[in-house]
Amino acid sequence: MQGCLWRCIGVLASLVMLGLFSRENKAARVVSNTSLNEKKKIIQQIAQEQISSEAKRHLKYFAKMQENSQVLQHANYTLLAGTSPQGKRQLTVGISSVQRTHGSYLLDTLKSLFQASSEQDLKYMLVLVLLTDTDPTWLNQTVANISGLFMPHIESGSLAVIHGLLGGSLAKSRNHTSPCGELFARQKTSSVLLMNFASNLSDYFLLLGDNVRCAPRFVSNIYWAVSAWKELPWVILDFSGMKISGKVFHTRDLPRLTSFLLLFPKDISTHLLLSEFSLLLSQNVPIRFSSSIFYHMGSYSEFEDTCFPEEQDKDLGEPDNPAATVFTDMLWLWNASPQYAYILNDDCLWVVNPLEGNYLLVVLDKPQKVIRVAVLTGSAHSKLNYLQQGQILLGYSLMDYPKHCAHYTLVGPVVRGQLDQMVFYEEDAVKEISCIKLLVTASHDFTIKILQIRVWTEVEEEET
Incomplete structure (x- = not known):
């Protein structure tokens, strides 16, 4: 689909350039036979025509977005359990559920979620459950089950259950062009209803399915991650290997996202x-944390599993740090070497009061396709001496004297002194990396312990 989208954009750009070129030729022919004042008027008129043409061309898309917003204004919600959310939380966890033939994992998902959350976590979090089925018996029974098990969370305002319909009924899709079309349509409608309701409830929104197991203290993991990324541009932070669940958004982006989703036929996968x-x-590659904190739970049906195949976290094994030389402009302690930060053993590198702009640079002996990178700093038990503000960048176009790379791309900031992320590449980007750079982004007035930089590279398959 991405290739199709960019081909369409390319065609549109070509047509626009062709139109502008023809207009410029027209302007040149007319202007050559007129006075200076007349030339100015003609040029202004042609420029205005170009602007009007572009505005009209985009107007239909803006009108469509406005039309989608009006559709959402008529979305119908009913509060089934809990109270209307008061005040703005830090995180809304959105879960949608529908009646299924073979039962539901919704209650198990909620149990896992609340068991994984501390009392402090719950003060900053709202769990929003959206039920989208119209069967009153199922709705009443589901609400009764949730209320019976989670009444303390409902009474404290940490859990709310709503029923939602789009335009007075469940949204209908076009004649489905694939066997999974109906499931895709239902998933998209549920996501749109959930995001639309949650758009003003918190700073961030976490999307989960109703068959997910949560890792302990997942809220803290998300908090520290979004704090580290606060000054950097991002659209989606991905905390699991699942296609939908585990994605975190800015709630300010939700109105645009819901309108965007409604631009497309409902049976296109969300x-x-x-x-x-x-x-x-402009988030050109996924931001995917290597250690998942959400996991797929159970199976609803073979057909649904076919339509929504869940990707398991691929076991990449141990890091394979390829041969490299390590440089730094920081002062280190004792009879050590910058190489200690890269060798896969118990050695480490202590650096003294690093300043903003200081770096540790790993220069690979030969370019490699890096697929995962991890950085560990600080003392494992005491959480002291860790790098509080820093970034990892991958570089290419190796230069000499001194050794460095001419171009870098950001992987991400360290989160509480650590980073462990999968590495993705833009379609036309250089995919062989020569440098891995740990950059200090704020001065520290204490000693930092760099435990290890770990690298996983893509193993070339042997020809048979």
Whole structure:
């Protein structure tokens, strides 16, 4: 789909350039036979025509977005359990659920979620459950089950259950062009209703399915990650290997996202559109944390598993740090070497009061396709001496004297002294890396312990 989108954009750009070229030729022919004042008037008129033409061309898309917003204004919600959210939380966890033939994992998901959250976590979090089925018996029974198990969370305002319909009924899709079309349509409608309701409830929004197991203290993991990324541009932070669940958004982006989703036929898979939405807002590659904190739970049906195949975290094994030389402009302690930060053993590198702009640079002996990178700093038990503000960058176009790379791309900031992320590449980007750079982004007035930089590279498959 991404290739199709960019081909369409390319065709549109070509047509626009062709139109501008023809207009410029027209302007040149007319201007050559007129006075200076007349030339100015003609040029202004042609420029205005170009602006009007571009405005009209985009107007239909803006009108469509406005039309989608009006559709959402008529979305119908009913509060089934809990109270209307008061005040703005830090995080809304959105879960949608629908009646299924073979039962539901919704209650198990909620149990896992609340068991994984501390009392402090719950003060900053709202769990929003959206039920989108119209069967009153199922709705009443589901609400009764949730209320019976989670009444303390409902009474404290940490849990709310709503029923939602789009335009007075469940949204209908076009004649489905694939066997999974109906499931995709239902998923998209639920996501739109959930995001639309949650758009003003918190700073961030976490999307989960109703069959997910949560890792302990997942809220803290998300908090520290979004804090580290606060000054950097991002659209979606991905905390799991699942296609939909585990994605965190700015709530300020939700109105645009819901309108964007409604631009497309409802039976297009939501996860594909989320990728396109990130691209449109200039997040060109996924931001995917290597250690998942959300996991797929159970199976609803063979057909649903076929339509929504869940990707398991690929076991990349141990890091394979390829041969490299390490440089730094920081002062280190004792009879050590910068190489200690890269060798896969118990050695480490202590650096003294690093300043903003200081770096540790790993220069690979030969370019490699890096698929995952991790950085560990600080003392494992005491959480002291860790790098509080820093970034990891990958570089290419190796230069000599001194050794460095001419171009770098950001992987991400360290989060509480650590980073562990999968590495993705833009379609036309250089995919063989020569440098891995740990950059200090703020001065520290204490000693930092760099435990290890770990690198995983893509193993070339042997020809048979």
